[in-house]
Amino acid sequence: MTANHDQIKFAYWVPNVSGGLVISKIEQRTGWDIDYNRRLAQIAEQAGFDYALSQIRFTAGYGAEFQHEPVAFSHALLAATTKLKVIAALLPGPWNPAVAAKQIATISQLNEGRVAVNIVSGWFRGEFTAIGEPWLDHDERYRRSEEFIRSLRGIWTQDNFSFRGDFYRFSDYTLKPKPPQPLPEIFQGGSSRAARDMAARVSDWYFTNGNSVDEIKKQVDDIRAKARANNHSVRIGVNAFAIARDSEAEARSVLNEIIAKADPEAVNAFGLEVKNAGKASPEGQGNWAESSFEDLVQYNDGFKTNLIGTPDQIAERIIALKAVGVDLVLLGFLHFQEEVEYFGRRIIPLVRALEADALQHVQAAE
Numbered sequence: 345m346t347a348n349h350d351q352i353k354f355a356y357w358v359p360n361v362s363g364g365l366v367i368s369k370i371e372q373r374t375g376w377d378i379d380y381n382r383r384l385a386q387i388a389e390q391a392g393f394d395y396a397l398s399q400i401r402f403t404a405g406y407g408a409e410f411q412h413e414p415v416a417f418s419h420a421l422l423a424a425t426t427k428l429k430v431i432a433a434l435l436p437g438p439w440n441p442a443v444a445a446k447q448i449a450t451i452s453q454l455n456e457g458r459v460a461v462n463i464v465s466g467w468f469r470g471e472f473t474a475i476g477e478p479w480l481d482h483d484e485r486y487r488r489s490e491e492f493i494r495s496l497r498g499i500w501t502q503d504n505f506s507f508r509g510d511f512y513r514f515s516d517y518t519l520k521p522k523p524p525q526p527l528p529e530i531f532q533g534g535s536s537r538a539a540r541d542m543a544a545r546v547s548d549w550y551f552t553n554g555n556s557v558d559e560i561k562k563q564v565d566d567i568r569a570k571a572r573a574n575n576h577s578v579r580i581g582v583n584a585f586a587i588a589r590d591s592e593a594e595a596r597s598v599l600n601e602i603i604a605k606a607d608p609e610a611v612n613a614f615g616l617e618v619k620n621a622g623k624a625s626p627e628g629q630g631n632w633a634e635s636s637f638e639d640l641v642q643y644n645d646g647f648k649t650n651l652i653g654t655p656d657q658i659a660e661r662i663i664a665l666k667a668v669g670v671d672l673v674l675l676g677f678l679h680f681q682e683e684v685e686y687f688g689r690r691i692i693p694l695v696r697a698l699e700a701d702a703l704q705h706v707q708a709a710e
């Protein structure tokens with residue numbers, strides 16, 4: 345593996361759905377409204393965060409009773425900031441690639457190219473049923489997502505774009521204006537075989553659920569080997585729920601309280617839904633195949649990454665992720681505004697210092 349000398353990037357989950365990032369009745373000083381989120385975005389860019397990731401949800405599933413639409417919401421966050429890149433979630437099925445390509449091109453034009461997209465493939469059958477969208481099999485969802493991504497890229501880069509897929513067709517289509525260069529980055533979320541193979545072919549970024557360094561390494565090695573064979577390069581983002589406190593005991597006790605106050609009905613309903621979605625994949629797995637009840641309390645397995653402890657411990661664990669090839673850490677918090685600020689003040693500088701040390705060692709050895 346070649347060493348990565350770029351600084352690791354930081355993203356946070358935009359709380360554009362209610363209920364925070366854990367399915368727990370613990371107090372969460374996190375709002376889902378636009379005023380809270382505008383202020384949060386400003387704190388985050390000041391704190392050294394590179395990206396904000398919005399979520400797409402059509403109906404409640406695990407709480408999350410209220411859900412703002414992510415493209416409109418992302419645009420509002422861009423208007424409130426100057427440096428932050430905002431990643432708008434898009435769900436093929438409800439979204440059509442011609443509309444999405446045009447909408448994102450305009451947002452990119454209006455906001456110095458700071459918009460990116462996250463193509464998600466869906467795990468929530470009930471949501472599709474509720475809005476009258478056909479529910480495809482697992483790998484069909486990914487075939488559609490891949491056509492969606494190829495369509496976006498084609499529309500953004502070519503004049504007279506033509507495409508004949510099973511899900512989307514374009515004939516001699518020219519979008520004007522196209523988004524400014526560099527093009528909006530294309531992220532994707534999901535960890536199954538189909539997700540990894542899609543990343544190795546078409547995505548700029550692969551987002552995966554939280555996991556241990558060893559498990560993340562397996563995914564990175566697998567995807568990068570396949571991407572190399574396809575002459576494609578893909579960067580890797582990993583989810584984590586951060587609990588940074590001045591002592592490790594304090595951070596662990598917050599985790600214990602989150603789990604003790606979990607809403608069992610909502611966690612089990614969510615677990616059933618996501619495990620069913622993954623079981624429909626040919627390998628019978630998916631993002632949440634190994635997730636326990638405790639893991640599911642953070643709905644993208646964010647506790648597993650173990651960014652729970654003191655600032656020093658967390659900085660070291662981030663460097664360990666970087667050492668196995670991770671390019672970005674995506675973070676959720678209990679009290680977003682306060683903790684994003686704390687993370688920027690206490691942890692990012694430690695990570696930057698460790699990165700500078702590592703670079704010096706490499707240069708000394710050369």
Ligand SMILES: Cc1cc2nc3c(=O)[nH]c(=O)nc-3n(C[C@H](O)[C@H](O)[C@H](O)COP(=O)(O)O)c2cc1C
Nearest residue numbers: 399400464465466533534535536539551552630631
């Ligand atoms: C970082 C990340 C963000 C995601 N965001 C959303 C989202 O906003 N809405 C959604 O329906 N699914 C979202 N997903 C779910 C994935 O698109 C996918 O449906 C799920 O991970 C199951 O895929 P798999 O079977 O390939 O693991 C996200 C996944 C990840 C890892």
